[in-house]
Amino acid sequence: MPSSEAAGVPEVLVLAGLTGDGEPTRATLEALTAVRVLGEPVAVVLGAPGTAAAVAERLARYGARRVLAGESPALDAHLVGPRVGVLARLVADRSPAAVVVPAGAEGREVAARLAVRTGSGFLTDVVGLAADGTATRSALGGTTVVQARVTTGTPVLAWRAGSLTPVPAPVPAVVEHVPVELSGAREARVTKRVVEPPGGRPALAEAPVVVAVGRGVAGAAEFAAVEELADALGAAIGASRAAVDAGFCPPSALVGQSGTRVTPRLYVAVGISGAAQHWSGVRSAHTVVAVNSDPDAPVFALADFGVVGDVATVVPELTAQITARRA
Structure with missing residues (x-):
């Protein structure tokens, strides 16, 4: 049983998005800030071996007391399937209060697949969270604000970047390794990656x-x-x-x-x-x-x-x- 659950504080899993330089994205730091009202932030880092160690300190600075590291070359050699598999296993094993994913193109796909895999409700474009689990969503191009709450399974939330200012809450971090398994023989493989040359301007x-x-x-x-x-x-x-x-x-x-x-x-x-x-x-x-x-x-x-x-x-x-x- 996770230590936070043993102490009566539920965990909230936050999938860490990383920049091309290997740093946590702003959306990740925002999500770690926002989920504190729901429970203890737990960052999930998925990538090649060594990825979690490089970012654990930065994630801990924004409240991630635990960093769950799912590391395998398979994660870079396949599309989102293995990532969904790791998160689904974590949901089953740890019973978190919610799973929050940065709402990029890949993040939305991961979140949607995870919701289907776990039989859970899914909300996208989340810009705020309340202690009772109510999410504030931006809808219709930002012209409408919606209050919604997941009532089925473990809430899966896609956090929209730029919704708040990340607030540091430094804690000591513990890195815990979790297994990575391929979802099946039909999982699509990445055969080639083309990296856009870095420019002289900020992202x-x-x-x-x-x-x-x-x-x-x-x-x-x-x-x-x-x-x-x-x-x-x-x-x-x-x-x-x-x-x-x-x-x-x-x-x-x-x-x-x-x-x-x-x-x-x-x-x-x-x-x-x-x-x-x-x-x-x-x-x-x-x-x-x-x-x-x-x-x-x-x-x-x-x-x-x-x-x-x-x-x-x-x-x-x-x-x-x-x-x-x-x-």
């Missing part, structure tokens, strides 16, 4: 400053000017759906309902109209500055500061002013 989901482009950026020259502004600010580059479809940015730069939800201190929206689908990914930004040539663009009603003007003129001037002040 979009973690960046404290984001400069985002939209339909109003017309051509390569204006986009190059936006890149110079981002470099002057040390910012990540995001994009609206229109900018991605135009080929200025890859799909990984998409900000919004179907892309990344960002939580920067500063968000600079360049040539972005302010559609609800895009804005649902920006709601947690601290300060928003909008640049648009249309004075009636909806973005100005959402921004803290607005500049009405041509992108080709305003953006280079902003870059020059920032560079001069930092000189």
Whole structure:
């Protein structure tokens, strides 16, 4: 029996998402913060041998007293099946109060499969938790807030990044290894991985400053000017759906309902109209500055500061002013 259960405190399993650098994602740290109202956070680290040892201290800093390490080369050689298998066994063996998974593309699949495997209820886009198990969900592109509670099985919750500020709660961590088994002979295998070369800018989901482009950026020259502004600010580059479809940015730069939800201190929206689908990914930004040539663009009603003007003129001037002040 887990020590926390023996003491009368239920465990809450949090699947740790890791960045390309092997660090816990912001969504993981947020989830470790949020689940404290339900019980004792227990991080689950799944990956190649040695993965858990590298992140245990960081997870413990945010309240994970126990780190359950499921480590095997099989986890990188297969899709999500083995991960679901480890979590399902942990649910059966430890009877946690809930399982929380970062709500990325892979995380949602893991959570959905786990819910089916364990006969449990599943909620996605969770942005808050209450002590009685009630979850606050963001729905309809962030325009609606829903209160919901799982009543069947072990609640499986997909936590939406950018929902709160992670709060440290340092504890000593104990790493406990758990077995990893393949789910069956039909499990799909990964035959090749293509790693996107790292750039010089911060990761979009973690960046404290984001400069985002939209339909109003017309051509390569204006986009190059936006890149110079981002470099002057040390910012990540995001994009609206229109900018991605135009080929200025890859799909990984998409900000919004179907892309990344960002939580920067500063968000600079360049040539972005302010559609609800895009804005649902920006709601947690601290300060928003909008640049648009249309004075009636909806973005100005959402921004803290607005500049009405041509992108080709305003953006280079902003870059020059920032560079001069930092000189």
